[in-house]
Amino acid sequence: NAGVTQTPKFQVLKTGQSMTLQCAQDMNHNSMYWYRQDPGMGLRLIYYSASEGTTDKGEVPNGYNVSRLNKREFSLRLESAAPSQTSVYFCASTREVRGEAFFGQGTRLTVV
Amino acid sequence: QKEVEQNSGPLSVPEGAIASLNCTYSDRGSQSFFWYRQYSGKSPELIMSIYSNGDKEDGRFTAQLNKASQYVSLLIRDSQPSDSATYLCAVKGLAGGTSYGKLTFGQGTILTVHP
DSSP states (O other), X not given: OOOEEEEXXXXXXXXXXOEEEEEEESSOOSEEEEEEEOTTSOEEEEEEESSTTOOEEOSOOTTEXXXXXXXXXXXXXXXXXXXXXXXXXXXXXXXXXXXXXXXXXXXXXEEO | XXXXXXXXXXXXXXXXXXXXXXXXXXXXXXXXXXEEEEOTTSOOEEEEEEOSSXXXXXXXEEEEEETTTTEEEEEESSOOGGGOEEEEEEEEEOTTSTTTTOEEEOOOEEEEEEO
């Protein structure tokens, strides 16, 4: 019973490099989310997708792009990484109606 | 004003005491309210959900919701050292409402329960 799977778990990038964080869920949820977590800041919403084919900006979307590839998968892309994007990234999906969120294990990204 | 705000921490309580965590939210259209616990280096895990005004109890945890005051709280009775973690309040708006059904978190409150 996998739930939400995120890859990779750790990544070090050089400034200017690009990468894609992958997320997949097997719970048949419509809504999926990408958050970043910095010390003392809680979880800040980057982008979310209420259903396949739709995406919306959250609180901190600058420097990121997303793709809702299908109902299962929601990827986050950093086109040109910056040190300010050093953070822990979490993907989540939510049940319909009640809205409980299930999280992936997180990706710890360091940009040097 | 942040959409979801939690009382400033960190919060330190002795073992066996009641820990009280508070959260306010700005969107009156919010429908679902959650408390998550997050241990250091781990993902958030859901511990309580509440959808209507009043209290909801689950073991040592009680969530309280007051939609008129836009306030939600979490009480932890008989606190244990294993309760030491960051507690995150989360609010979900109604799909189609001003917050478009998105799930928004507060900044978290660090709780330490000392023996």
